[in-house]
Amino acid sequence: MAVHTATVTVQMAGSTQIENITKSVATAVTNSQLEAGIVTVFVKHTTASVMIIEDEPGIRSDTQAFWDRLIPADPRWRHNTVNPGEDNGHSHLRGQLQGTSVTIPFAAGALLLGTWQQVVLVDFDTRARARELVLQVLGE
Amino acid sequence: MAVHTATVTVQMAGSTQIENITKSVATAVTNSQLEAGIVTVFVKHTTASVMIIEDEPGIRSDTQAFWDRLIPADPRWRHNTVNPGEDNGHSHLRGQLQGTSVTIPFAAGALLLGTWQQVVLVDFDTRARARELVLQVLGE
Amino acid sequence: MAVHTATVTVQMAGSTQIENITKSVATAVTNSQLEAGIVTVFVKHTTASVMIIEDEPGIRSDTQAFWDRLIPADPRWRHNTVNPGEDNGHSHLRGQLQGTSVTIPFAAGALLLGTWQQVVLVDFDTRARARELVLQVLGE
Numbered sequence: 001m002a003v004h005t006a007t008v009t010v011q012m013a014g015s016t017q018i019e020n021i022t023k024s025v026a027t028a029v030t031n032s033q034l035e036a037g038i039v040t041v042f043v044k045h046t047t048a049s050v051m052i053i054e055d056e057p058g059i060r061s062d063t064q065a066f067w068d069r070l071i072p073a074d075p076r077w078r079h080n081t082v083n084p085g086e087d088n089g090h091s092h093l094r095g096q097l098q099g100t101s102v103t104i105p106f107a108a109g110a111l112l113l114g115t116w117q118q119v120v121l122v123d124f125d126t127r128a129r130a131r132e133l134v135l136q137v138l139g140e
Numbered sequence: 141m142a143v144h145t146a147t148v149t150v151q152m153a154g155s156t157q158i159e160n161i162t163k164s165v166a167t168a169v170t171n172s173q174l175e176a177g178i179v180t181v182f183v184k185h186t187t188a189s190v191m192i193i194e195d196e197p198g199i200r201s202d203t204q205a206f207w208d209r210l211i212p213a214d215p216r217w218r219h220n221t222v223n224p225g226e227d228n229g230h231s232h233l234r235g236q237l238q239g240t241s242v243t244i245p246f247a248a249g250a251l252l253l254g255t256w257q258q259v260v261l262v263d264f265d266t267r268a269r270a271r272e273l274v275l276q277v278l279g280e
Numbered sequence: 281m282a283v284h285t286a287t288v289t290v291q292m293a294g295s296t297q298i299e300n301i302t303k304s305v306a307t308a309v310t311n312s313q314l315e316a317g318i319v320t321v322f323v324k325h326t327t328a329s330v331m332i333i334e335d336e337p338g339i340r341s342d343t344q345a346f347w348d349r350l351i352p353a354d355p356r357w358r359h360n361t362v363n364p365g366e367d368n369g370h371s372h373l374r375g376q377l378q379g380t381s382v383t384i385p386f387a388a389g390a391l392l393l394g395t396w397q398q399v400v401l402v403d404f405d406t407r408a409r410a411r412e413l414v415l416q417v418l419g420e
Contacts, residue, residue, distance in 0.1 A: 001142065001143070001278075001281035005385065005387050005392075036143040036276075037278060038180050038278060040318050042383075042392065044394030044397065045394050045396070045397070046332070046334040046394070046397055051236050052186070052236065052239075053186060053232065054232060056219070056222075056223070057218070058217070058219035059218075059229075059233075061218040062217050062219055062229055062232070063233065063236070065218075066211065066233050070210075070350075077338070077342050078337070078338040078342050079338035080338070081338070082337060083336070086338075089338065089339075089342055092334055092342070093342055093343065093346050096331050096332065096333045097237075097378065098237065099239065099331075100332045100382065100397070101382070103180050103182075103243055104182065104241075105180055105182050107145050112184065112274050112276075113184065114184030114186070114272070115184075116185070116186050132394070134392045136316075136317070136318055136385035138278060138281075138419070139143055140142060177416070178416055191376050191379075192326070192379075192380045193326060193372065194326040194372055197358070197362060198358040198359035198361070198362040198363055198369065199359050199369075199373075201358040202357050202369055202372070203373065203376070206351065237377075238377065239379065242379075242380065242381070243320050243322075243383055245285065247285045252285075252322065252416075254323075254412070256325070257324065278418060280282060280283050
């Protein structure tokens with residue numbers, strides 16, 4: 001068994017932008033030369049999340065509408081009122097609920113994703129940022 | 141260290157039905173003959189989730205009521221309006237928020253679950269389907 | 281590759297109290313003497329969760345306000361009405377949505393957390409309890 005660590009940086013626009021990173025994850029598994037195991041896709045930020053979705057325009061639109069309704073941007077979030085200059089309290093609440101990582105099994109050197117499953121990065125912040133991901137591959 | 145991959149298919153009814161899969165997960169760990177490690181329980185679908193709950197009738201009922209209130213079925217979800225014939229936009233939003241997998245540690249050949257923790261599959265879709273799970277066991 | 285299992289008990293007050301456990305997680309990785317891999321931080325209870333947040337007072341306050349609004353305490357939750365003496369139906373719903381564990385990669389013997397990422401335990405229950413965590417370290 002072995003561990004292979006890959007890192008990927010993705011330029012994101014914020015405002016619940018969704019970026020498909022499935023190919024990067026598959027490439028990390030291929031490059032590891034491991035046959036079977038798991039890959040943990042981990043974003044090193046508190047206002048962005050990794051998730052698995054059916055990636056089509058309707059779902060992307062619904063995802064944005066859902067988050068804008070559930071946890072709206074609001075200057076009254078305490079994160080904004082106690083930290084001068086901050087406006088992303090809602091981005092933090094969204095990111096911590098949706099989660100920082102997903103873990104995906106692989107076998108025969110390929111991700112065991114279902115037909116419609118795609119791995120995406122979603123950025124909840126209020127401005128454009130470069131986002132760092134760790135793709136940690138464990139297996140044999 | 142080694143990797144053992146098991147797969148399980150569960151017939152589900154949709155409509156936030158909950159099925160207890162703890163025994164299948166425990167069996168996968170036993171069959172791996174590994175002493176210590178982690179098992180990732182991964183559902184290969186975008187409108188179903190794996191979660192850990194106290195599995196009693198009150199919680200099952202509350203879980204259904206909660207999701208019906210938080211993300212209701214609605215023909216106006218964009219997933220439904222832009223994809224003719226689709227009616228499960230809410231199922232996708234629920235599945236991606238609740239998540240595709242759980243990871244559980246084990247030691248001395250047994251899952252390290254707390255007294256009240258059970259592993260369940262929940263199906264958010266609008267019709268009955270067979271659901272595939274991957275139980276990926278890593279350990280030594 | 282090897283597996284190291286650590287356990288930590290944390291005294292918690294309930295009512296969405298947040299406790300920073302980052303140092304315990306880092307110590308478990310150090311004690312494992314492994315160079316690279318993942319650590320799964322798993323809480324053995326159904327009314328508490330592990331999550332990754334920016335741990336500052338505004339976020340702590342917003343997190344509590346968010347949960348009190350999204351899933352309020354209510355004697356009418358079925359968990360409370362069908363199980364005499366129970367008052368924590370909302371705690372269960374919060375715990376199962378936020379999730380039981382996080383998985384964090386490490387390399388060069390150190391957690392690959394971003395600058396602002398902290399690992400915290402959140403307790404959604406209605407009274408003080410001792411909470412058990414498993415820190416399962418896999419790597420090489």
